[in-house]
Amino acid sequence: MSTLQVTNLESGYGEVQILWSLSLGLQPGKLTSLVGSNGSGKTTLLRAVTGLIKPWKGNVMFDGKDVTKISPHEKAEMGLVLVPEARQLFTDMSVLENLEMGATPKAARAEFAQTLEWVYSLLPRLKERQNQLTGTLSGGEQQMVAIARGLMAKPKVLMFDELSLGLSPLLVINLFEVLLKLKTQGLTMLLVEQNVQMALAVSDYAYVLSNGRVDIEGESRTVMGMESVRKAYLGI
């Protein structure tokens, strides 16, 4: 049974339909990636799953419950947390305050101190910066805050939207190493990425989206070897 199961989901903006009967599932403790070119519907899917836009048809099951129509803050409370594209930090607040806001769900609030210690051990840079305003940090440090803020919620499923966007290759490798560490600790994750090669390299299972539909799915290793994927996304 998967922790997050999307079935025949359709959604879009106004009259424009973006997602066409899209289905996917996340295996517990696995890192799943969702890749595809610009405009293939990746971000729209995340917005529909979190409830930032309304699904038109189909349903989203999380932890055995139908959460299709539930608002984003209630989903976060349940443990379905998104690290949004372009980080969306509280830039006028300090790093520590951002992390406190991440720990809004009740369960997370109770274990704030332990979670904070764990997050600082994963991303030690943040401890040095904890009293700095996040708006004054570098892009890489801001992305670390975004990941840390998501982790502070003690999520059952953590989703990342375009984690690598605008970061140097070295930073991207560092952040992906953090994801691999989280995987060994058993966290279920969904990585939505334009950086197809990187995403396929770190993930266990992959979905390739095209025009709002799942085009290809399978073990990441298998997907990476597919002729069509190599041609279309990897340029090899």
Place this chain on the structure above:
Amino acid sequence: MNIEALIASTFDGLMLGFVFGLMAMGLTLIFGVMKVINLGHGPLIAIGMFAVLVMSQSLGINPYLTLPVIIVIGLLTGIVMYFVALHRVINSPELTTLLATFSVNMMITGLMTVIFSTSPRGLDVTLGSLQFGRVTILGTRVAAVVIAVVVTIALYFFLYRTRQGKSIRAVANNRGAAELMGINSSWVLGLSFGIGAMLAMISGMLLATMFSFTVLTGNALETKSFVIVVLGGLGNPTGALFGGIIIGLLESITTIFIPVSWVPVLEFVVFIMILLVRPNGIFGARSS
């Protein structure tokens, strides 16, 4: 002109300024959190004035002891006002929220006119006075400043030291991200509106201990709040406090030299100058 009059006016203006600052903070907080200009601000100030009037005259309660009741009425009125008038249009263009809050203004003003008429009222409150040479400082003003300062400090403590307060700042900063972190932004917006209304009512209560007033005084103070808020930079509570002090000083010092009826003219000249020269306010960010 003599030097004593100038010193007395400066003290007077400074003390009045703190109350003006508190009043404008209510307006600027709401704008800062939800980008709504609350055109119902004036009637909320008036409710504060009449609440203290009714409680002290009909129930015989000391005006200063009504403060806790005013705080509760303010919070509740603001929260109800948000969910009744504003919540459904919170994501609409500015004109819609302006109209929504303006209609609340009309309703409260109309209702209060029916109940209290528009004749002038005043509180019978004396707290003695302090004498420094020939300069007299009224006890009511000292009490008003003390309350205004304590409320301001409590507000800052709330916004920077408590989880609820921090979530208000988070929602003000990035509402979408706050939702994604599990913060119920509808509740936070309602609470912020409640705090804005509460500040308006507390300032109304304090001003009622200093001046006579009518049902319509609130609306005159609303325009004054706009001047202060623009002076201090929209959405910036500290700026509102300084803006309030500037307007308080301006108001009391200029009356030594020119008739009182010219004060609003002067205020609006300052208002227009600020808009022309520094549209983000004296303490506002310089960008865009």
